[in-house]
Amino acid sequence: MREEDFYEIARPRGEMDWIERYRGWNIAAVGWGLAPTASKLTRADLTLASSPIFSNGYLSELNNPYDDFGSAVNAAMRLNLKLKDELAIVSDVATGMRGVFQYYPGDRIQTNPSGDELILVADNIPKDLDRELEPYGEVSRDWNRLEDATVLIIRTDRKLDADDFSRAPMLKLIITATHGLDHIDIEEAKRRAVIVERAPVRARAVAELALGIILALARGIAYSDRKMRGLEWVKGRVRGFELAGRRVGVISMGIVGREVAEVLKGIGMHVDYYDRYRTGGRSLERLLRESDIVVLTSPLTEETRGLIGRREIAMMKDGAILVNVGRGELLDLDVALEALETGKLGGLGLDVYPREPPFGDEAFERLRNMDNVILTPHLGGSSEEAERRIVSEVLGIMGKWFGRRSEISRDISALGSLNPI
Structure with missing residues (x-):
């Protein structure tokens, strides 16, 4: 349908007396012609629309921000703090959703929320x-x-x-x-x-686990423990480094990332971050090139899946430590394994895996035999306080x-x- 034709459909056809019948209600108006029309004529607290959606041209002024019923109704619920069985939806087309009270323009509206949860x-x-x-x-x-x-x-x-x-x-x-x-x-x-x-x-618990993993890798704690249990004295072979004054890069400055940054700043580390949705951070490339330690705290989305692969690890400092307490799918494990074997990575700490538990996966079987790797079973958020x-x-x-x-x-x-x- 051409924009011009839709505009004719949406144009008010005289007075809409039924609008006055809904005075006092919060209305989520969704549909083809109803939402643009109602947005101009009603005193409704909320007017949302379904398809079609126009992002430019003169129809973009018709208050049509949502291209599906679900998004529109979710917005209505959040605005009014009413779940779907409490929300009256006035629509001139069927929503196709179960559990909602849908009415056509002019209908008598009534909701009857269930008390049986x-x-x-x-x-x-x-x-x-x-x-x-x-x-x-x-x-x-x-x-x-x-x-x-x-x-x-x-x-x-x-x-x-x-x-x-x-x-x-x-x-x-x-x-x-x-x-x-x-x-x-x-x-x-x-x-x-x-x-x-x-x-x-669980942010604080995750942040403290990240610190523990970093300390274990930086000072060879887990490696030394394993050797001692095997009656092997490795004092002369373990030379770690202190964290104070070192530079750490946190990838994603969300709730967990902010806690990680706070904990690491507290022991004297210089903290940088990369987050495409926050200002004030560094570019991913610069963060990777300058950091002694990189900590992944990102959630998993289509944008972050495979965030750290061959190109990104190649940018890192030789001997840098990489820690993942975000989601397993953020990191290409095969590439990380290669980097550990060549010495490009000085250490790897994992609390999350692409498949959990990872037992039997080829990458995991190789990782568990490496001395400069720390593996924990997704216990970042497991604390009494959390x-x-x-x-x-x-x-x-x-x-x-x-x-x-x-x-x-x-x-x-x-x-x-x-x-x-």
Whole structure:
């Protein structure tokens, strides 16, 4: 359809009396002609649109920022802090989403949020959380009940792909006790109007593990321990270096990266960072060329997958140390192995792997026999303090979305009875 033709469709055809019927409601208006029209005529607090989307030309002024229903409805939910069963969606085309209340222009609108929540909790989430969640609904760790679940609380070992979402038609909210989201199909969550929240409480624990790995490599601690256990005295063969005054480059200055930087600055290291989304850092090339130690803390996205490969390792200082506490897929392990064997890399520390556990992988089998390598089993976020923070963070998120549920229900009921539209 040409832009000119769409403009004619979107143009108001006289007075839209039905708009006045929704006074007092927050409206998420999505659809072809409705959203541009409503954005000009209504007092709605929120007006969003579905396809078609125009990024330039005169139609770009018609308040049409979203090109799919899921993104529009997710924005509406976040703006109003209402999950999809609490949100009235006025649309002149079908959304195709389950669990939402959709109405056509002029329809009488009413929502009736369900109070029957089934909260599924992953096995590796602290058990203390279960009792605290009981005021919000039934709490279970039986994942055979996925089809009835409305809330999921997970960590990285619980993957959620499109098939899982299709098995969970009642799902409204996912809380993941992680910093990254690569274990969740975010696009599928948007398409189904499922809110995804993070509880990023492990940054300090990850940062301190990174420091431990760096110290172990810089001073030959793990190597010396292995030799001592084999009754081999290697005092004359181990010569490490002190960290104070050395330059470290942190790749990604997110929550974890900032904690890593703070910890390493605290022992006197010079800290630089690369982050394409933050100002004030260095270019990746300069950071790699100038750093004695490089620490990967990035989340996994399509942009960061394979971030450090042959070209990047070639830029690094000879004998530099590389530590990965981000995601395994950030680093090309085969290239790192070659660099260790040639001496280009002086040491490698890994807490994360492309496949977990990595046992049996060819690269891992070669790495575990090398003296200048530290391998830990993705335990960066595992600390007593982090476990306690998970409970409080998850409860805070639940309170944000469900804490006023009964009050909201009363308000909606009262509004519907006073103004039965």
